[in-house]
Amino acid sequence: MLYGYAGTILEVNLTSGRATKTPLPENLARDYIGGRGFVARLLWERLSWGTNPFDPENLIIIATGPLSGHLVPASGKTHFGTKSPATGGYADSNMGGHFGPALKYAGYDVLLLTGRAPRPTYLFIEDETVELRSAEPWWGQGAITSEEGLKNELGDEFRAITIGPAGENLVRFACISHDFGRQAGRAGVGAVMGSKNLKAIAVKGTGGLPVFDVEGLFKKSREAYEKVKAKPGFTGWTPEGTAGITDWVNEVGAFPTRNFQTSFFPGYKNINGRAVVEHLKITDKGCFCCPTPCGKYGKAKTGLGEVYVEGPEYESIAILGGDCTLGSIEEVAYANYVCDELGLDTISAGGVAAWAMECFEKGIISEEQVGREIRFGDLDSVVYLLEKMAAREGIGDLLAEGVMRASATLGHGSEEFAMHVKGLEWTGYESRNAPGMMLAYMTADIGAHHNRAWALGHDVAGSAASVHDLISAGGSKGKLAKATVAGKAGRVIELQHIRPLFDCLGVCRLQYMELGFEVENYEELFFRVTGRKMSWDELLEVSERVWHLTRAFSIREVEGFGRESDYPPPRFFQEPIPDGPNEGHYLSREELDILLDEYYAGRGWNKDGIPTEETLRRVGLCDVAEQLAQGR
Amino acid sequence: MRISLHLSGGLRAVLAHLPETMTLHVDGPASLRDILVRAGINPLLVMVVIVDGERVDKDVVVDQDAEIVLVGPMAGG
Numbered sequence: 001m002l003y004g005y006a007g008t009i010l011e012v013n014l015t016s017g018r019a020t021k022t023p024l025p026e027n028l029a030r031d032y033i034g035g036r037g038f039v040a041r042l043l044w045e046r047l048s049w050g051t052n053p054f055d056p057e058n059l060i061i062i063a064t065g066p067l068s069g070h071l072v073p074a075s076g077k078t079h080f081g082t083k084s085p086a087t088g089g090y091a092d093s094n095m096g097g098h099f100g101p102a103l104k105y106a107g108y109d110v111l112l113l114t115g116r117a118p119r120p121t122y123l124f125i126e127d128e129t130v131e132l133r134s135a136e137p138w139w140g141q142g143a144i145t146s147e148e149g150l151k152n153e154l155g156d157e158f159r160a161i162t163i164g165p166a167g168e169n170l171v172r173f174a175c176i177s178h179d180f181g182r183q184a185g186r187a188g189v190g191a192v193m194g195s196k197n198l199k200a201i202a203v204k205g206t207g208g209l210p211v212f213d214v215e216g217l218f219k220k221s222r223e224a225y226e227k228v229k230a231k232p233g234f235t236g237w238t239p240e241g242t243a244g245i246t247d248w249v250n251e252v253g254a255f256p257t258r259n260f261q262t263s264f265f266p267g268y269k270n271i272n273g274r275a276v277v278e279h280l281k282i283t284d285k286g287c288f289c290c291p292t293p294c295g296k297y298g299k300a301k302t303g304l305g306e307v308y309v310e311g312p313e314y315e316s317i318a319i320l321g322g323d324c325t326l327g328s329i330e331e332v333a334y335a336n337y338v339c340d341e342l343g344l345d346t347i348s349a350g351g352v353a354a355w356a357m358e359c360f361e362k363g364i365i366s367e368e369q370v371g372r373e374i375r376f377g378d379l380d381s382v383v384y385l386l387e388k389m390a391a392r393e394g395i396g397d398l399l400a401e402g403v404m405r406a407s408a409t410l411g412h413g414s415e416e417f418a419m420h421v422k423g424l425e426w427t428g429y430e431s432r433n434a435p436g437m438m439l440a441y442m443t444a445d446i447g448a449h450h451n452r453a454w455a456l457g458h459d460v461a462g463s464a465a466s467v468h469d470l471i472s473a474g475g476s477k478g479k480l481a482k483a484t485v486a487g488k489a490g491r492v493i494e495l496q497h498i499r500p501l502f503d504c505l506g507v508c509r510l511q512y513m514e515l516g517f518e519v520e521n522y523e524e525l526f527f528r529v530t531g532r533k534m535s536w537d538e539l540l541e542v543s544e545r546v547w548h549l550t551r552a553f554s555i556r557e558v559e560g561f562g563r564e565s566d567y568p569p570p571r572f573f574q575e576p577i578p579d580g581p582n583e584g585h586y587l588s589r590e591e592l593d594i595l596l597d598e599y600y601a602g603r604g605w606n607k608d609g610i611p612t613e614e615t616l617r618r619v620g621l622c623d624v625a626e627q628l629a630q631g632r
Numbered sequence: 633m634r635i636s637l638h639l640s641g642g643l644r645a646v647l648a649h650l651p652e653t654m655t656l657h658v659d660g661p662a663s664l665r666d667i668l669v670r671a672g673i674n675p676l677l678v679m680v681v682i683v684d685g686e687r688v689d690k691d692v693v694v695d696q697d698a699e700i701v702l703v704g705p706m707a708g709g
Contacts, residue, residue: 460705
């Protein structure tokens with residue numbers, strides 16, 4: 001018996017409406033654990049080479065982990081994978097909430113979707129019952145409105161994921177929404193749902209899950225909750241959630257501002273965690289079994305209206321706030337709500353809007369093309385652009401392609417400041433003086449995303465003045481020294497195994513990464529749930545295997561994928577930061593090459609960033625090595 | 633002044649040589665930044681400071697015994 005797992009893969013062909021249930025293969029659970037690991041392996045095995053992301057044959061894989069749905073801290077994570085319409089390569093994105101646990105209680109570890117429904121449809125799952133139902137009443141409606149409609153129709157006990165108009169209109173960075181404010185936001189997973197005419201999935205599960213040691217799990221879980229709540233930082237972390245880091249990111253000069261033109265936003269105190277608490281927050285909102293609820297549900301009132309919204313959390317603050325330079329937390333929250341309802345990833349959509357506003361400032365796009373004047377710091381402009389993107393109307397049809405494709409179409413130097421890697425827009429950390437973080441962005445498997453490896457703290461530790469120097473200078477404020485580049489790759493590789501491991505297990509990483517909840521706890525909880533004794537290092541070996549596999553997938557699917565795919569936009573290696581704590585700093589192309597050379601060597605990849613056959617065999621990917629070598 | 637410092641996991645990840653809890657005796661009053669420097673902690677690495685249960689700015693001056701929690705760098709969601 002596979003303890004911890006529901007034990008079944010549910011595959012639904014949306015074209016035929018046929019649902020197939022197959023046992024979860026034991027070797028898949030053994031070699032890939034769950035979540036992200038399942039997504040990566042099943043995409044490799046099941047997707048035909050060269051499938052267009054919007055072809056019916058593309059897959060959506062929704063996978064839980066072995067700890068998902070159990071009485072383990074923050075075990076509400078669900079993973080979504082597909083071939084990305086944003087990058088053309090590997091995509092996964094995860095969200096918290098309650099969907100994954102519900103899916104497991106219904107009896108399924110993995111939901112695999114193929115085909116295209118002939119008309120707007122939603123997938124209804126109630127334990128054994130699996131049906132495709134009409135979504136006509138909600139097609140064209142917002143993601144949050146649609147979730148509310150589904151719950152009104154089916155009952156509150158159903159857990160639903162939905163897409164908004166952006167997903168329906170194949171916006172390449174459309175997201176999947178859940179729980180009125182949680183999103184699988186990145187890499188266009190919502191657009192692939194839209195391409196399948198799949199508006200929503202509603203799940204209700206009433207079953208149980210097999211646990212290896214029930215009494216031991218209860219005991220260890222209780223201890224785990226107590227340990228988390230006793231951690232230094234617990235009381236400092238929870239009230240503001242991720243928004244609480246805004247001040248620090250500005251202090252260290254890493255806050256994206258005006259489409260990453262600079263890295264410090266003078267008005268940051270108006271959009272920080274304290275502003276969320278004082279001006280928006282009504283209540284904390286947590287995911288399944290979460291001891292540290294980072295969601296902040298609140299109300300925002302602006303000149304454009306009044307909305308209830310979850311968030312904004314840090315990434316939305318950074319991109320809608322700093323990067324689009326919206327000056328108040330109410331305005332950021334309002335733009336956040338517009339994204340959520342339209343089904344747009346706040347990070348990519350905000351990044352695209354910022355890019356468009358810089359293009360407008362530089363005269364690369366005109367008022368006639370846009371349909372009105374647009375400018376940084378103006379909520380009207382931002383909301384206008386978001387609505388155009390989601391509807392693919394006018395300029396929005398170009399913007400809906402994302403900054404990589406839009407800048408390639410527009411030209412006139414707009415590619416220089418199209419802030420992306422591999423086609424995925426950059427998230428909330430300006431990295432021109434943070435070489436570890438820069439390398440993490442460059443090599444993240446889905447594109448410019450921070451959650452594969454967050455190295456900024458280590459960069460600051462390396463570039464801030466020594467404590468001895470601080471004592472001599474009598475303080476710690478002021479400029480940061482130019483960071484050294486050499487020696488960063490090892491730490492980035494280590495982090496790229498740690499964070500994604502949580503995505504395999506099906507738990508949130510915040511308790512470990514942010515509060516220091518020790519890894520030994522996860523070894524113990526994993527054992528009590530599954531009966532498998534695996535050390536943290538052994539678990540990390542699985543995470544490493546997945547890392548090489550996702551790289552291999554993008555090599556397989558993206559023509560010419562390799563070293564050139566890993567460089568950031570020219571702004572980051574040509575333009576010194578103009579002001580703030582990192583004024584004058586940037587990383588030259590030569591320094592980026594040092595980072596990549598060390599990284600590839602550390603990974604066991606060749607100079608072009610391709611995993612060697614020896615490396616793939618070492619991590620147990622012999623079949624992948626053979627297939628890549630044969631080019632099929 | 634007797635100052636108890638408690639370091640979060642995020643901070644210990646970048647200052648692995650320091651213990652989770654440490655006690656200092658500091659002549660007061662002193663700014664938090666100065667206290668951190670005396671403890672061998674670069675203030676730039678501290679994201680959030682909580683003094684006796686209240687979140688405060690790093691420029692705040694401490695003038696009596698205090699229980700201080702230091703939260704280190706951490707990422708957004």
